[in-house]
Amino acid sequence: MGGEMQKSKGRVQRSEARGQRADIGDGADTIGQRAEAEQRRIVINQGVLSKNDQLAQGNRALFRSKHLLTLNIVSSPGSGKTAFIERTLTDVKGRLRGGVVVGDLATDNDAQRIARSGAPAIQITTGDTCHLDAEMVAEATAKLDLDALDVLIIENVGNLVCPSSYDLGEDLRIVLLSVTEGEDKPLKYPTMFKTADVVIVNKMDIAGAAGFDRETALSNIHRMVPRAAVFEVSARTGQGMAAWYSFLEQRAAGRM
């Protein structure tokens, strides 16, 4: 298109400037047609994120060889991922050894909070990237002593859209939502909820004040992702966390 225009313009200019014979123009057409004919198709049929998928498979193989259970925790900003991880690692201490990789656009505040539980935490600051990818996770986990861990928790960047496309090498994808976000959250973010192995409904201690319609929320989660295990908890008060710990310990035992 652009090339075509330039070609015809060039032809007009030449004939105007030098008054050359019309067959020069025909010649240009022939060249143009030949260039068109020389266009050929290269069939690729490759996943655009195949490089990430390969790196993720590498992560998965490494984590499994270390008998680790790996969790990829995703949610909107402010749903309580960090509080949930902090509480979990504090409460399972002595039974499970956890390590954390935490992604944020900026600051290492979350890693500092998680470190208070005594678990090693590596912060990834992604700059302006809205998700973690397998390469970032590989680099961060290289800084952890994986042999000393039973559970590796990856706290993704707060975002329910972009992280859904990136496999990190996890065993379980955990989607967390809180009662203030509305019962229809799973309907608004189908691509993420469809990929969940576990759904955590957090901040149940304020469900009443938030006017949270529990029945509708659970029905929406179930209809969106029927295979997911669902836990209703409060990371702040500890309500409902025991059932989550049994699930976690059972899954971790399966890796040992």
Next chain:
Amino acid sequence: MHEISVIQSAMEIAVESAKAQGAQQIHRVNMRVGALAGVVPDSLQFAFPIVAKGTIAEGATLEIEFVPAQCHCASCNSDFEPKDFFYACPNCGALTVDLLHGKELELAYLEVS
């Protein structure tokens, strides 16, 4: 908004494949994008010329084939196109997450010279 990184990944594969086959210029890039791929086709179109600038794909056209969701119902062993995000089988009503199509995010082919 990870469409820029998606296009960057697609462009890496495209330019590498085109050069490996001795092409000088990429004229057309064809992608297949599923309904559940988690990317917005319009945003891919927006990102494409920005990422293509200065590469052998500069000026190329991005063509996107949209792939609708298609499910498999294990209960009654039938395939169906879901009418909403709840993937309920129209035949027997069972819920499924078994996607046959709809997660595609693929670079299908290039046209080069």
